[in-house]
């Protein structure tokens with residue numbers, strides 16, 4: 147099948163590459179000349195494990211093609227996927243300007259029959275507006291249907307998530323569009339949920355809201371365990387064994403972040419507000435998350451006798467989770483800014499996110515590795531559970547540090563082992 151993706155970020159480029167790898171001819175439309183020229187050479191603008199190899203393989207096979215020109219890609223395509231960003235506006239609602247901008251641009255080039263499918267996370271009613279815009283700007287002869295096909299991939303494991311998803315949501319009111327999308331998704335498996343456009347749009351927000359709720363629940367149990375003397379991590383492990391609950395997203399830590407959960411919760415709260423529904427539960431989820439992030443700063447103060455002024459703090463891990471360079475809404479940003487505001491000097495290290503972090507975190511020093519970061523530090527804060535941090539030479543770390551203090555924001559170290567080595571240690575909920 148010939149298909150097009152608009153947007154070559156974490157969703158657009160990954161999904162386009164996976165469909166190309168399955169034998170489809172896939173056009174990818176961007177709007178930055180430099181990025182498109184790089185992509186043509188196999189230079190990808192994001193870090194995602196395994197992605198570069200797939201892109202290069204499919205460029206060679208001429209199955210993935212990059213362009214700035216809608217005219218080159220759209221008329222050829224049976225389906226056009228919109229995968230542009232939907233960042234939050236000041237008031238939290240999803241900013242849909244890119245969605246509507248690309249819809250206006252693609253509409254005049256539709257020819258024959260095309261399914262215009264939205265992969266981006268958009269509020270209920272957005273695809274209806276997309277349909278109206280296309281009807282306004284398309285040529286008379288062009289025939290089309292719209293569909294909501296929300297994406298659920300996780301950064302860091304986006305390729306395997308796309309190759310074998312748990313479910314594929316196909317929301318459309320057209321049988322023809324549904325059949326075409328079923329055929330396209332056939333080789334990747336996963337349960338097909340055939341539904342209305344509005345339901346598909348809402349499924350994505352509901353999924354992310356539930357994941358965030360699980361994390362905030364875990365962090366609440368962790369906080370209460372810290373006060374009562376229970377082992378919060380042990381409690382949650384035991385709770386997660388129950389098949390009705392499940393263990394994923396039930397680990398306490400330094401709060402959730404990233405390009406999806408915080409933004410989608412804000413957007414869902416916005417949808418609730420305009421619909422006249424008070425989604426109090428979700429407001430609390432956000433509040434608990436803010437507390438979890440602030441909790442790391444409070445724990446740091448505790449280990450440094452309440453005074454961060456002129457203290458050197460090594461921060462290991464900056465991206466919102468391991469195996470990604472994505473810094474959007476990473477808890478590290480809030481935590482580091484608070485520490486800097488309180489007078490601390492930050493030396494940070496992250497295996498891949500430092501290039502993106504440099505654009506956001508201006509008043510800190512970046513180190514070439516963990517050991518350089520901890521040199522002379524009064525405290526080590528672990529914020530992202532990258533594998534390379536799991537088996538650090540802690541004896542060497544202790545020697546390099548000025549004071550052996552650790553705040554383990556992701557609970558990756560064994561408290562007993564670390565304390566036996568002479569560190570003062572605080573985890574989350576332990």
Ligand SMILES: NC(=O)c1ccc[n+]([C@@H]2O[C@H](COP(=O)([O-])OP(=O)(O)OC[C@H]3O[C@@H](n4cnc5c(N)ncnc54)[C@H](O)[C@@H]3O)[C@@H](O)[C@H]2O)c1
Pocket residue numbers: 152153154155156157158175176177229230231232244247248265266267268297298299300301405406
């Ligand atoms: N990142 C994730 O893990 C993930 C998972 C599921 C769903 N989503 C959703 O998918 C959507 C895209 O997310 P992402 O993480 O890929 O974003 P991203 O920022 O990585 O990529 C967005 C892409 O859109 C392009 N773009 C923006 N405006 C454009 C325009 N006017 N014309 C052409 N291209 C334009 C950008 O250049 C970029 O390539 C969002 O709605 C997001 O919520 C993201």
